[in-house]
Amino acid sequence: MPPTxxxxxxxxxxxxxxxxxxxxxSALEALTLSRRPVSARHDIAVxxxxxxxxxxxxxxxxxxxxxxxxxxxxxxxAVPGDLCRMHICGPxxxxxxxxxxxxxxxxxxxxxxxxxxxxxxxGIAHVxxxxxxxxxxxxxxxxxxxxxxxxRRLAHHFCELLVCLQVVGLANENSFExxxxxxxxxxAMGISQVHINRVLQGLRAGDLIVWSKSALTIPDVERLQAxxxxxxxxxxxxxxxxx
Amino acid sequence: MPPTxxxxxxxxxxxxxxxxxxxxxSALEALTLSRRPVSARHDIAVxxxxxxxxxxxxxxxxxxxxxxxxxxxxxxxAVPGDLCRMHICGPxxxxxxxxxxxxxxxxxxxxxxxxxxxxxxxGIAHVxxxxxxxxxxxxxxxxxxxxxxxxRRLAHHFCELLVCLQVVGLANENSFExxxxxxxxxxAMGISQVHINRVLQGLRAGDLIVWSKSALTIPDVERLQAxxxxxxxxxxxxxxxxx
DNA sequence: CGATGGCTTGAGAACACTCAATTGCTGTGG
DNA sequence: CCACAGCAATTGAGTGTTCTCAAGCCATCG
Numbered sequence: 001m002p003p004t005x006x007x008x009x010x011x012x013x014x015x016x017x018x019x020x021x022x023x024x025x026s027a028l029e030a031l032t033l034s035r036r037p038v039s040a041r042h043d044i045a046v047x048x049x050x051x052x053x054x055x056x057x058x059x060x061x062x063x064x065x066x067x068x069x070x071x072x073x074x075x076x077x078a079v080p081g082d083l084c085r086m087h088i089c090g091p092x093x094x095x096x097x098x099x100x101x102x103x104x105x106x107x108x109x110x111x112x113x114x115x116x117x118x119x120x121x122x123g124i125a126h127v128x129x130x131x132x133x134x135x136x137x138x139x140x141x142x143x144x145x146x147x148x149x150x151x152r153r154l155a156h157h158f159c160e161l162l163v164c165l166q167v168v169g170l171a172n173e174n175s176f177e178x179x180x181x182x183x184x185x186x187x188a189m190g191i192s193q194v195h196i197n198r199v200l201q202g203l204r205a206g207d208l209i210v211w212s213k214s215a216l217t218i219p220d221v222e223r224l225q226a227x228x229x230x231x232x233x234x235x236x237x238x239x240x241x242x243x
Numbered sequence: 244m245p246p247t248x249x250x251x252x253x254x255x256x257x258x259x260x261x262x263x264x265x266x267x268x269s270a271l272e273a274l275t276l277s278r279r280p281v282s283a284r285h286d287i288a289v290x291x292x293x294x295x296x297x298x299x300x301x302x303x304x305x306x307x308x309x310x311x312x313x314x315x316x317x318x319x320x321a322v323p324g325d326l327c328r329m330h331i332c333g334p335x336x337x338x339x340x341x342x343x344x345x346x347x348x349x350x351x352x353x354x355x356x357x358x359x360x361x362x363x364x365x366g367i368a369h370v371x372x373x374x375x376x377x378x379x380x381x382x383x384x385x386x387x388x389x390x391x392x393x394x395r396r397l398a399h400h401f402c403e404l405l406v407c408l409q410v411v412g413l414a415n416e417n418s419f420e421x422x423x424x425x426x427x428x429x430x431a432m433g434i435s436q437v438h439i440n441r442v443l444q445g446l447r448a449g450d451l452i453v454w455s456k457s458a459l460t461i462p463d464v465e466r467l468q469a470x471x472x473x474x475x476x477x478x479x480x481x482x483x484x485x486x
Numbered sequence: 487c488g489a490t491g492g493c494t495t496g497a498g499a500a501c502a503c504t505c506a507a508t509t510g511c512t513g514t515g516g
Numbered sequence: 517c518c519a520c521a522g523c524a525a526t527t528g529a530g531t532g533t534t535c536t537c538a539a540g541c542c543a544t545c546g
Contacts, residue, residue: 065387068472073390075383087376095474096383132375133330139382140318140339144308146389147316147433150502181524190390195502197526229311231338393534424492438534440494 008032009081009168010055016167016237017130024123031114032057032107038100045085045098051111054084059104060180064187065096074188076139077101077161081168083109087132102179130236137234146190148229150199153189155228158209162218163232175217251275252324252411253298259410259480260373267366274357275300275350281343288328288341294354297327302347303423307430308339317431319382320344320404324411326352330375345422373479380477389433391472393442396432398471401452405461406475418460 010032011025020028035057038044044054044061061078075096078084084098100106118125138160145156161178165171186196203209208224210217218224225231253275254268263271278300281287287297287304304321318339321327327341343349361368381403388399404421408414429439446452451467453460461467468474 063383067387067390069391071390073387075386087379095476132379136330136375136379136382139379139386140306143318143382143385143389143433144310144316146386147310147314148312182526183524190386192503193524194504194526198502201526233338426492435535436492437494437536441534444494 009057009079009170010083012168013081014127014131017127018123020123020127021121024121027117027121028124031109031117035105035107038104038106040100040102040104043097043099044104044106050085050088053086053109053111053114054098055107055109056080056082056084057105057107059100059102060178061098061104061106062101062184062188063096063098072187073190074184076135076142077164077188079161079164079168080170083131086128087135101181101184134234134236137236141234150189150191150195151202152228154185154196154199155203155208155224156230157185157188158216158218159221159225159228159230159232160235161216162221163235163237167237174219174221175215177214178211178216179214252300252322252413253326255411256324257370257374260370261366263366263370264364267364270360270364271367274352274360278348278350281347281349283343283345283347286340286342287347287349293328293331296329296352296354296357297341298350298352299323299325299327300348300350302343302345303421304341304347304349305344305427305431306339306341315430316433317427319378319385320407320431322404322407322411323413326374329371330378344424344427377477377479380479384477393432393434393438394445395471397428397439397442398446398451398467399473400428400431401459401461402464402468402471402473402475403478404459405464406478406480410480417462417464418458420457421454421459422457 008029011020011028014020014028032055038059038061040059044056045052056078058080061082061084062074063076063078063084064072064074066072078098118128141160145153148156162171162174162176165176170176182196182200183193186193189196191199200209200211204211207219208227210219251272254263254271257263257271275298281302281304283302287299288295299321301323304325304327305317306319306321306327307315307317309315321341361371384403388396391399405414405417405419408419413419425439425443426436429436432439434442443452443454447454450462451470453462
């Protein structure tokens with residue numbers, strides 16, 4: 001197999017939906033040559049610039065909005081392979097921001113070039129539709145998750161991260177690197193920093209997770225999934241990559 | 244102007260994104276001839292049937308999921324003109340349900356016929372992409388909303404409902420019919436029935452809303468929007484319908 | 487008249503918040 | 517090597533929100 005499919009998180013992820021032709025893979029790869037570092041706690045997207053799409057190549061970013069009261073709500077994580085600001089029209093989402101939670105490497109993609117690719121390559125158009133749908137499923141799953149008690153909610157996030165990082169080869173069977181802060185996690189769950197600390201301690205005490213030195217390990221994945229009521233179906237990933 | 248555009252909620256809503264040709268309007272209309280009543284508290288969608296899309300013509304429905312613990316979380320409302328179960332692939336969303344909150348009239352649309360329309364009419368394809376994007380924006384806005392205190396959160400839902408119903412001509416400047424129960428509202432907000440009752444009393448006491456006899460009136464729309472921190476930008480509706 | 491479904495109220499417990507202080511780690515400059 | 521600043525994690529204490537359980541009320545409908 002070509003090394004590009006393995007190393008390139010976007011292609012890696014998209015091919016969990018449907019296989020791409022070699023031409024399509026190359027076209028996508030050509031889009032993502034020039035990379036740019038973004039340090040933690042800095043915004044990736046220029047606020048009112050809507051003619052660019054951003055691809056995360058490494059690190060973890062977050063789509064978020066800051067409320068008048070001052071608290072920030074992260075509405076989704078963007079891990080390597082995730083395209084951001086795809087779905088924008090007019091001045092609509094001008095107050096939804098995109099920031100790096102850890103140090104990130106990103107690619108700026110002109111929206112027009114991506115549109116061209118979609119119009120000329122049916123395979124790319126197909127996987128992009130799949131992407132939009134999966135993002136919607138994911139957002140609604142986060143809403144459902146918001147109704148769960150905090151400990152199960154947090155567990156659910158960990159389960160989702162595990163699967164999403166496995167897709168791009170950044171997690172093994174039961175662990176992955178997670179360098180974000182507790183404050184970021186709190187903002188993603190909609191609870192306070194003090195409280196997430198105590199919830200984390202609860203999960204640790206129950207041997208559901210081990211999180212030290214930026215490495216998160218899940219001793220018993222099935223047990224954590226059962227605890228979180230996690231069912232990966234909504235991510236709609238094919239069981240395995242059939243080269 | 245033709246009466247169909249005024250009376251048909253789906254066309255009415257889609258034309259807030261971009262104008263459709265007369266041929267496209269007729270094609271959509273032809274899809275939605277046979278209507279079916281669904282009484283309150285009954286599911287609209289057959290659980291594991293994924294080859295149909297549902298269009299709400301009257302009443303209010305909700306997309307929801309029931310958690311193990313027994314509580315139900317509504318992740319979005321479907322008002323007249325809303326297409327449901329558009330975005331499904333594989334067995335993914337098998338546990339996300341679609342139920343009528345009030346008495347509803349719905350149209351069952353074979354997914355294949357809608358796909359045909361999208362493939363043959365570029366205008367329809369365009370507005371469908373807009374629709375998917377708006378649903379994602381909306382879901383993320385609900386997530387942000389979940390971080391607000393309960394009274395502001397409820398106010399935000401009312402503001403959104405007002406705009407969405409105005410789009411299809413089911414709300415006037417500051418009021419609309421709202422026949423759903425407090426329990427439904429509670430499930431949409433992720434709080435208990437007892438609590439929503441008290442939050443409602445708070446909004447009523449502050450003269451922010453009047454809700455009696457299934458009619459919701461907002462005495463001062465700007466004041467409620469300010470209270471809820473509501474900005475309709477995420478719905479991406481054009482200011483007015485230009486015939 | 488009784489049944490039903492929805493709304494309202496009370497009371498105590500559980501959960502999550504804020505404020506504030508402490509600890510530990512890490513990189514930097516002297 | 518130490519002092520220091522900055523950031524993240526932790527802990528305590530008191531407060532406020534939201535929950536559950538339970539009962540009562542009020543329409544509507546047969």
